[in-house]
Amino acid sequence: MADAATDTNTPYAIRTYSPQRLKDALHKMFLIRKFEEGAEDSYTRGLIHGTMHLSIGQEASAVGSCMSLSDEDKITSTHRGHGHCVAKDADLGKMFAEFFGKETGYCKGRGGSMHIADPSRGNLGANGIVGGGLPIAVGAALSAKRLGTGAVTVCFFGDGANNEGAFHESLNMAAVWKLPVVFVCENNRYGMSTSTARSTAVKQIAERAAAYSMPGVTVDGNDFSAVTEAVDAAVARARRGEGPSLVENMTYRWRGHSKSDRNRYRTKEEIAEWMERDPIVAMSKLLVDHKILTEAEVGALEEDAARIIREAIDFAAASPDPKIEEATRDVYTEGAAA
Amino acid sequence: MPIEVIMPKVDMDMAKGKIVTWHVSEGDTVTKGEPLFDIETDKAAMEVEAADSGILHHAVPEGTDVPIGKPVAWLYAEGEEVGDPPAGLAPAEPDAPAVKDDPAPRADAPRPGATRREPDAGEKQRATPRARALARDGGVDIDAIAGTGPRGRVQAGDVAALLDRGPAQLGAATFRAETGPLSVTRSKGGTGTPVVMIHGFASDATSWAPLEAHLKHRPVIRIDLPGHGKSPKLKVASFAALLQEVRRTFDDLNLDQAHLIGHSLGGALALGIADTRARGIASLTLIAPAGLGPDIDGAALSGICRASRAESLGPWLRRLVADEDIITDSYVRLAMAGRSDPNLRAAQSAMADTLFPDGVQAVDLRAALDRLTPPARIIWGKRDAIIPWRHALRAPGRVALHLFDGIGHMPQIECAEEVGVLLRSQI
Amino acid sequence: MNAQTRTEMRELSYAEAIREAMDIALASDDRVILMGEDIGVYGGAFQVTGDLVEKYGTDRVMDTPISELGGAGVAVGAALTGLKPIFEFQFSDFAALAMEQIVNQAAKVRYMLGGSVSVPLVMRFPAGSGTGAAAQHSQSIEAWLGHVPGLKVVQPSTPEDVKGMLLAALEDPDPVMIFEHKILYKMKGHVPEGHYTTPIGKAAIRRAGKDLTIVATSLMVHKALAAAETLGPEGIDVEVIDLRTIRPMDRETVLASVRKTGRLICVYEGVKTLGVGAEISAMVAESDAFDFLDAPIVRLGGAECPIPYNPELEKAVVPQVPDILDAARNLAEGRI
Known part of the structure; x- marks a missing residue:
């Protein structure tokens, strides 16, 4: 193992993280997969009344990008944000309860799938507006710099957001003010139905970084180690006070954009090809190959994740609904002036 | 698109009416408000005014019976092509409710000559929220208050003033005041010096019809008093104010000479006009005029004003005439139909209270009668139960008296022919 | 009594009163920062921030790029994470560019997250007509924002009120939008010295x-x-x-x-x-x-x-x- 830590032929993640952290990372990836499948199943059973944006296939990007973050560090997330929450150690029961619109949910049933947040873990929340979280992440980084907390903000966004004005304004300001923020683009190739090829002038979104004088790299977003290597470097740079970076994780969502998606813009072959590149299978193989886990232990991790999700769903289903008469609670701070 | 003219429903029992006379010839232009045709039912006869302006075509022949609501003619616009009668169209008011068995007159029944629905006579009283609250708290009926605000709106001050006057004054003397000129209607035809007619209290211009039949050789002009017939319900503070209003209407007629005929209260007004417009008066005819003595049957006046249904109106109407048989039940119902608007009754109550307080004639025109210079005559029934005929004896010698035995307060109806012949010989 | 008499006599312009409020806030609370376009050495388009940059430096009196949406969003993010930004729009009209962050984010974050966060953000909007600046620099859009639950919207009309309401806004945990009529900036009036607040929500x-x-x-x-x-x-x-x-x-x-x-x-x-x-x-x-x-x-x-x-x-x-x-x-x- 000591050799592996210095051998550059050994993947970065294996060299950098302890076996326990790597096991935990795979466990989280299973949790994300099982969460999304559980959400889909619950939706099918009529337990969830809103829509949802599933991130099955993008688990390595979510978990890998958060490996070097502490609870002090912040993330901002997107409408496809369940994985980010899990990666940032969210409570699965509270997540499902929110999904079910229950008072015990993260947002007490007021937010739903697109607004799950956990400020105590540094998760500033998913966002229903494409590009909505970008300036907010820059603001969080501004606070960190101004208050000297040393915290870094990882700003998740999708390929669709890179064409929003907020993206450009945010990258520019972060660079001008040298703020500790890492922009992580999860490029799953489609903004709803519109492919990056049809919507984006540059071939890789990471190329945009040059316009804002920051490093920009593109990595295989389904390769846990590659993601971790790129984001960790960007986080370290931010912590050193050298300013923002842009990391582009190339990945793919197996499911449609949302439950209304009829998948008319992608071929079955394309989807099948990406499913062959399952990030969880790859991560499992990585850990088995490096003798961190046995096949049986991988199976046990998956089983454990499935159990946790079942319990989370049971907790959510048994939780109380919010009171109708409290529908207008929390618009303003209670007892505040005026 | 020509405008349909329908046979109006003017009486509750009426199923059809007969076109007696067209006042406008085929192809001639008629202006809204002008007399268009006369109808006759088994109970009544009346003149129908044009509800729209236009050129008359496809008029049914005189003498034809037409079911109510069916077209009797069509009014065309200038230059509009006139083809076959636009037959087969439904009556203008297909949703007009059947009222055959309805005991009360309906404000929304088609008006004579109406081809489309007019504003509901029962329109809600205009009042501010504060006025309504004051009225509610003070136990006052807001609908019975005359508003002084824009469009007759009752404002807080109106209610407060009423409450200050005390509860005894509430009710009878309050109505929703209106503004605007008095209604003037004219006959078709006739030449020479026109005849101007002023009806009595609680009556209207249509009451002249029997007498007019004998005066067709002259143009006839009728004035509706405030709060009567088609005139607006003006606030009338005194007899002087009423006279001023009617005289202004007379002046606006712009006549060089006129024969003036007034009945009862209209007689007093005619006398008042003659007193100040003597040079324009060719002759003055006063039929059972008010203003020549203090006595009057106040109970009958207030009874007529109060009556809200035929049953209570009938006895008072019968008091107007000597031979009660001429006041038939259907006549009473027709009269009540014309008095179905509570605001009209309230306006008349208020006027009665002003002009005849406590059942006394407050106005004394005997001096005016003495001063009178135009040729004048007084016609009275010697069985008049409303105003004593002996008031006529006050007249100076140059005023002719025509006193009819066995006739009540309405000689122009009770013995229309005799009065008509008398007048025709002199007018 | 003398001191009080002097206080009673003191007059400031509306713009000076705002500046004084911001000066007091910057001096008393390190978390307060000013953000906006040309609010530094330029002193603000209407000279409201004036020379505050000289006193507090560019880290706390921050010129933003001409990026209303991004700038407003940065202020929202900063407010969510421990700062108390006072964000100046150069003209209230330009808030149209930032509506997403004001309406979808600042106003709703607290509610969407079930009350677990608040957004102690102050935004200032120079507003109104009368300056010959025409259609895109003269609007009164306060009712737009008044329609959004989660925001507080004030329109102080006097120098005394604008200072007191700005200081009240800074004490308020929720986003407060201050509409300042441009014609009022030069209006003089009595302004008490020191820190005081004028209640929000009280006519x-x-x-x-x-x-x-x-x-x-x-x-x-x-x-x-x-x-x-x-x-x-x-x-x-x-x-x-x-x-x-x-x-x-x-x-x-x-x-x-x-x-x-x-x-x-x-x-x-x-x-x-x-x-x-x-x-x-x-x-x-x-x-x-x-x-x-x-x-x-x-x-x-x-x-x-x-x-x-x-x-x-x-x-x-x-x-x-x-x-x-x-x-x-x-x-x-x-x-x-």
Whole structure:
């Protein structure tokens, strides 16, 4: 193992993280997969009344990008944000309860799938507006710099957001003010139905970084180690006070954009090809190959994740609904002036 | 698109009416408000005014019976092509409710000559929220208050003033005041010096019809008093104010000479006009005029004003005439139909209270009668139960008296022919 | 007593009063930062921030790029994570570029997250017509934001109030939008020294009267007061209420006045239709004060057009003193 830590032929993640952290990372990836499948199943059973944006296939990007973050560090997330929450150690029961619109949910049933947040873990929340979280992440980084907390903000966004004005304004300001923020683009190739090829002038979104004088790299977003290597470097740079970076994780969502998606813009072959590149299978193989886990232990991790999700769903289903008469609670701070 | 003219429903029992006379010839232009045709039912006869302006075509022949609501003619616009009668169209008011068995007159029944629905006579009283609250708290009926605000709106001050006057004054003397000129209607035809007619209290211009039949050789002009017939319900503070209003209407007629005929209260007004417009008066005819003595049957006046249904109106109407048989039940119902608007009754109550307080004639025109210079005559029934005929004896010698035995307060109806012949010989 | 007398005498302009409030806030709380376009050495488009950058440095008096959406979003993010930003829009009109962050983020984050966070953000909006700046630099858009639960929207009309309300806004855990009429910036008035707050959500009765109530906002308060002075000798005793806050609106002060006078005129510069006056009118109509109305409610608001450039047109499209006089006379004399 000591050799592996210095051998550059050994993947970065294996060299950098302890076996326990790597096991935990795979466990989280299973949790994300099982969460999304559980959400889909619950939706099918009529337990969830809103829509949802599933991130099955993008688990390595979510978990890998958060490996070097502490609870002090912040993330901002997107409408496809369940994985980010899990990666940032969210409570699965509270997540499902929110999904079910229950008072015990993260947002007490007021937010739903697109607004799950956990400020105590540094998760500033998913966002229903494409590009909505970008300036907010820059603001969080501004606070960190101004208050000297040393915290870094990882700003998740999708390929669709890179064409929003907020993206450009945010990258520019972060660079001008040298703020500790890492922009992580999860490029799953489609903004709803519109492919990056049809919507984006540059071939890789990471190329945009040059316009804002920051490093920009593109990595295989389904390769846990590659993601971790790129984001960790960007986080370290931010912590050193050298300013923002842009990391582009190339990945793919197996499911449609949302439950209304009829998948008319992608071929079955394309989807099948990406499913062959399952990030969880790859991560499992990585850990088995490096003798961190046995096949049986991988199976046990998956089983454990499935159990946790079942319990989370049971907790959510048994939780109380919010009171109708409290529908207008929390618009303003209670007892505040005026 | 020509405008349909329908046979109006003017009486509750009426199923059809007969076109007696067209006042406008085929192809001639008629202006809204002008007399268009006369109808006759088994109970009544009346003149129908044009509800729209236009050129008359496809008029049914005189003498034809037409079911109510069916077209009797069509009014065309200038230059509009006139083809076959636009037959087969439904009556203008297909949703007009059947009222055959309805005991009360309906404000929304088609008006004579109406081809489309007019504003509901029962329109809600205009009042501010504060006025309504004051009225509610003070136990006052807001609908019975005359508003002084824009469009007759009752404002807080109106209610407060009423409450200050005390509860005894509430009710009878309050109505929703209106503004605007008095209604003037004219006959078709006739030449020479026109005849101007002023009806009595609680009556209207249509009451002249029997007498007019004998005066067709002259143009006839009728004035509706405030709060009567088609005139607006003006606030009338005194007899002087009423006279001023009617005289202004007379002046606006712009006549060089006129024969003036007034009945009862209209007689007093005619006398008042003659007193100040003597040079324009060719002759003055006063039929059972008010203003020549203090006595009057106040109970009958207030009874007529109060009556809200035929049953209570009938006895008072019968008091107007000597031979009660001429006041038939259907006549009473027709009269009540014309008095179905509570605001009209309230306006008349208020006027009665002003002009005849406590059942006394407050106005004394005997001096005016003495001063009178135009040729004048007084016609009275010697069985008049409303105003004593002996008031006529006050007249100076140059005023002719025509006193009819066995006739009540309405000689122009009770013995229309005799009065008509008398007048025709002199007018 | 002497010190107090001196305080009573002291006059500042509206812009100076804002600057003084921000100076006090910057001096007393490290978490306070100013953000906006050209608020540093330039001193702000209307010289409101003035020389504050010299005193507090560019880290705390931050010139932003011309990026209203991004800048507003940065302020939201900073407010979420421990700072107290005061964000200046150069013109309130430019807030249209930042509506996403104001309406979808700042206003809703607390609610969407079930009350687990708050957004202690202050935004300042130089607003209104009268400067010849035409349609894209003269609007009164306060009603847009007044429609959004989660925001507080104030329109201080005096130097004393704008200082007190800005300091109150900084103590408020929720986002407060301050609309400052540009014509008021040079207006002088008494301003107490030191720190004080003027409550958000509380209207002020600027002139007591018994015949009719005028509820006005911002610059219109002064026009209403001028009209009231003319009407007094005519026997029309006008009560002038400075609404000060349009969200949350001070129901009780308005309703109590209408109960007393029975007549109401709303005067505001924003477009008349679907504006502040509509809300005031509806508030009265829905309340028990309705029973006290003795005439229709009158709204005087901006014309149904953008603000024009020509000075005479510009005056004509927003309520002026003669408009208020006409409305008040018509109302008091029972013509409407």
